[in-house]
Amino acid sequence: MKTSEIRRRFLEFFEKHEHRVVPAGSLVPGDDPTLLFTNAGMNQFKDVFLGTDRRDYSRATTAQRCVRAGGKHNDLENVGYTARHHTFFEMLGNFSFGDYFKQDAIRFAWTFLTEELGLPKEKLWVTVYQDDDEAADIWINDIGVDPNRLSRLGDKDNFWMMGDTGPCGPCSEIFYDHGEEVPGGPPGSPDDDLDRYIEIWNLVFMQFDTLADGSRVPLPKPSVDTGMGLERLAAILQGVHSNYEIDLFQALIRAAMRVTGCTDIENRSLRVIADHIRSTAFLIADGVIPSNEGRGYVLRRIIRRAVRHGYKLGCQDLFLFKLVDDLVDQMGEAYPELAEQADHVRKVLKIEEEQFARTLENGMTILEQGIADIEGNVIPGELVFKLYDTYGFPADLTADVAREKGLDIDQDGFESRMAEQRKRAQSANKFKMDRDLDLALDGATNFLGYETLAAEGQVIRLLRG
Ligand code: ATP
Ligand code: MG
Ligand code: MG
Ligand code: MG
Secondary structure (H helix, E strand, O other), X not given: OOHHHHHHHHHHHHHHOOOEEOOOOOOOOOOOOOOOOOOOHHHHHHHHHHOOOOOOOOEEEEEEEEEOEOOOOEOHHHOOOOOOOOOEEEEXXXXXXXXXXXXXXXXXXXXXXXXXXXXXXXXXXXXXXXXOHHHHHHHHHHHOOOHHHEEEEOHHHHEEEOOOOEEEEEEEEEEEEOOOOOOOOOOOOOOHHHXXXXXXXXXXXXXXXXXXXXXXXXXXXXXXXXXXXXXHHHHHHOOOOOHHHOHHHHHHHHHHHHHHOOOOOOOHHHHHHHHHHHHHHHHHHOOOOOOOOHHHHHHHHHHHHHHHHHHHOOOOOOOHHHHHHHHHHHHOOOOHHHHHOHHHHHHHHHHHHHHXXXXXXXXXXXXXXXXXXXXXXXXXXXXXXXXXXXHOOOHHHHHHHHHHHOOEEOHHHHHHHHHHHHHHOOOOHHHHXXXXXXXXXXXXXXXXXXXXXHHHHHHHHHHOO
16 A cells, blocks of 8 residues: 555545544744644644634644654654654644544544554554553453553653643554564563564643643643654555655665665665655755754754765765655655745755765765774764864764764763853854754754744745745
8 A cells, every 4th residue: 555545544534533634734833933843743733732722623634744853853863773763754643622532542543553454453562651541441441452462651652742841641552563573572671662563653642731840731621632654554554664665765765776876775874865855855845944053954964964875875976956856756746845846945955965065075084084093992072073163074974974883972072072162152142053953953952942943934934935
């Protein structure tokens, strides 16, 4: 079953159950300074959950494009390493705004997977929040799930938050067992991150609003927010384990082979490139342009990461912009706005690639010399900082190179230099923001949100009419 058909079947199923099919929101949440990019289907309904916005429907369903490349949900470093993470992906969701709650949410999800799509029940595993007896009871007694295939997990896995503030609640998740051939254990076991059991659907029982001081207040009405990864579901329905083996990704990976000249289809860099062309192209189509601050800076970093992987494959030419047509072939029908913006996207990518190709060449030479000179297996923080600060060579690229060569980075040394730098730059506000964001992206701190980010998204939209 192709991704387009899965998307359609999902929306139709919920439409049949009185859900309004609502168009997806932009990747740039223009009026929400707490959010870097749209990271879940519920984002556009945040105020409806909070009770400050009203709609003329109480059930909705969407296919929402999402980017998780910074902030609370950041999968940038997972791409190429796990079978299930992308920076850009599509989230299928159904929502109840004070309408149905746990019972129906669970029933709908189970019916869709096992009856509508016909997934075998014995391949599914469910989790609930540790003290959510109500959800456990529904799963076991109403749905008939084997209690041995249900785990209770804590805050990290089964309490969903959009960001550090906003609507949140305990959740219940459905996993798919890809079979004994794949290493890994069920949710809650020590090796549950090995991708044998892959999380496909998260049912969030929205009950609280987290305030800026960390306290939680109940929402006006208990609600439901669910999210299922389209690519993960496609992998199951196409009988493959990794998302990168589905039709859409295989086409993009083959396109990446064509433009980079790499002939090894298993090469991880191809997966990174296939992933990054999606996030960068969709971000540009949604109005972001590469820059030195805010959202544009995150976009710049993803582009640079893709280019670096092309360089690693031995590709001497500009290549990323050439993949836009292949992406439009795959996704243009579902996203006509992408097809319409193809020229603009290609142009922006090409300019950025050209600029970075020069930076990269310099930086790689310096890094390689530096690595040849070190004794032991730690890259000094001084070098990481110098590359970043003087040559514009991003720290995550240095980390990437280190990881490949089995080296460590003197993270403390790097961060103390970054801290000194920040002190020096304190007067220049804009500058400071870059540095903060950089740390946020590296996972050292959480992205807290800036008014200016939202403003930037709006300015760009104005410019682009
Ligand atoms: P994981 O634990 O695998 O990282 P998650 O718990 O962070 O997933 P949720 O925030 O619950 O994910 O999002 C809802 C659904 O969206 C997930 O169940 C999954 O199917 C899908 N999803 C989440 N992150 C990604 C991603 N980076 N790439 C592809 N699909 C994703
Ligand atoms: Mg995650
Ligand atoms: Mg999870
Ligand atoms: Mg989850």
